[in-house]
Amino acid sequence: MSGLNxxxxxxxxxxxxxxxxxxxxxKNLAMALVVEAGELVEQxxxxxxxxxxxxxxxxxxxxxxxxxxxxxxLIRFAxxxxxxxxxxxxxxxxxxxxxxxxxxxxxxxxKYTDYE
Numbered sequence: 001m002s003g004l005n006x007x008x009x010x011x012x013x014x015x016x017x018x019x020x021x022x023x024x025x026x027k028n029l030a031m032a033l034v035v036e037a038g039e040l041v042e043q044x045x046x047x048x049x050x051x052x053x054x055x056x057x058x059x060x061x062x063x064x065x066x067x068x069x070x071x072x073x074l075i076r077f078a079x080x081x082x083x084x085x086x087x088x089x090x091x092x093x094x095x096x097x098x099x100x101x102x103x104x105x106x107x108x109x110x111k112y113t114d115y116e
Contacts, residue, residue, distance in 0.1 A: 004086050005086075007084075023058055026077060039066045040066035043066055100112055
């Protein structure tokens with residue numbers, strides 16, 4: 001079993017034990033995911049690019065916890081929405097490889113439509 005599947009099962013059990021499945025609709029989980037992503041951004045908001053690579057111990061811990069929240073909500077969302085997250089991610093990487101061929105986009109941040 002993959003790590004994502006283990007986490008998915010652990011999260012499902014966590015929710016069942018607390019009778020939270022009634023609140024875990026895809027809509028609610030997507031909204032919670034956005035909130036947690038905002039909390040992650042908040043940790044880095046006023047840092048310079050360089051500072052974002054050199055977090056203090058407390059900053060690193062806070063960023064780690066917020067990143068974990070984002071991941072956990074994403075896994076829970078995918079589970080409740082019937083999405084095989086690992087398969088969807090692999091398919092998206094393959095699609096992006098076609099959209100952004102390395103020979104055309106290396107070192108550029110332009111959008112793929114700017115290359116057509």
